[in-house]
Amino acid sequence: MWISRVIRLDPRPRGFHLVTREIVEALPELRDVSAGLLHLPLLHTSASLTLNENASPDVRRDFETWFNAVVPESFGGWTHTFEGPDDMPAHVKASLLGPSLTLPVRDGQLALGTWQGIYLCEHRDHGGARTLTLTLFGE
Amino acid sequence: MWISRVIRLDPRPRGFHLVTREIVEALPELRDVSAGLLHLPLLHTSASLTLNENASPDVRRDFETWFNAVVPESFGGWTHTFEGPDDMPAHVKASLLGPSLTLPVRDGQLALGTWQGIYLCEHRDHGGARTLTLTLFGE
């Protein structure tokens, strides 16, 4: 069983956002998979996906604070600056966190840990909608 | 061929630990796969998995030193502090390194490089046992 589908996530402000529900709702075929995997790749180079704590909004805010401190717009080494001060930090953050997730599927649902949620990490000030090519496969 | 299995890794102290053997021993069916993949996701948000050098313990110690320096408990930006000073740094480290690995399987074994080993990266002071949902698939 192979399902391949392009979906768009609504535009979000710069920061870290929980999108687990939005992704699950785009994929009703999840419930037909007893054992499989879901591959979620963003088709962008200035946003990323990660798994992290799905409860406290302050965790997501602290992610934004830490990444801005360590990959700052004011870093003196940037030469690629013509797309705006938020562009080059966004590229580096995107590769630190990674462009895709692969998630286990069991008994018709994503087999995430109790505290795990899918974060869309929007690193641009005005990133717009973000596109993913979902691949669901298994039996 | 799809095999899905939940395993637990024994509790470890904070730091970086080689767990290749523990994972291979939990999966005797590896030897029946001529070409395939093994997907290894942790179900936690304060520990991570990575591949790195499997020989010198000082490499793993230097990982711990560097990550503590760059994601310090003393960072002034943390607001999510009620779960202890090691909690928020653990979340950030977990996403920097990533929650899962996908590894190639060839001729009945993990096809890792000569120097590659699987690290369990335990970012909490008292993280306890860590759970994985292994998926092995191939032919």
Add this chain to the structure above:
Amino acid sequence: MWISRVIRLDPRPRGFHLVTREIVEALPELRDVSAGLLHLPLLHTSASLTLNENASPDVRRDFETWFNAVVPESFGGWTHTFEGPDDMPAHVKASLLGPSLTLPVRDGQLALGTWQGIYLCEHRDHGGARTLTLTLFGE
């Protein structure tokens, strides 16, 4: 359909290099896959793979500058130094960026975003040729 193949990437100087074309040309069977995935793992612990902007060489140069600033050879905490000053930083950079990519394949080609290219991130001064075990699977 399962194809497993070992390929070697030509030696590159330390830095970030676009290798999309080299990988696609090593895998003519891509054109026979209507929906599938390509798994690309490096068998090394001092180089890495990531997806990022495929147009401006200055983006790749800024990656090198930033990573050298944040994971410097001069970091006072390194104890694993007998393989040279570029060795331990290379191990940490390799795990920050990750050892492998999983990419979607649709309609006979890699389904990357318009601006996405595959970077070989060479973290050693003289890393030599780098080996990958490609796995292509799908239908």
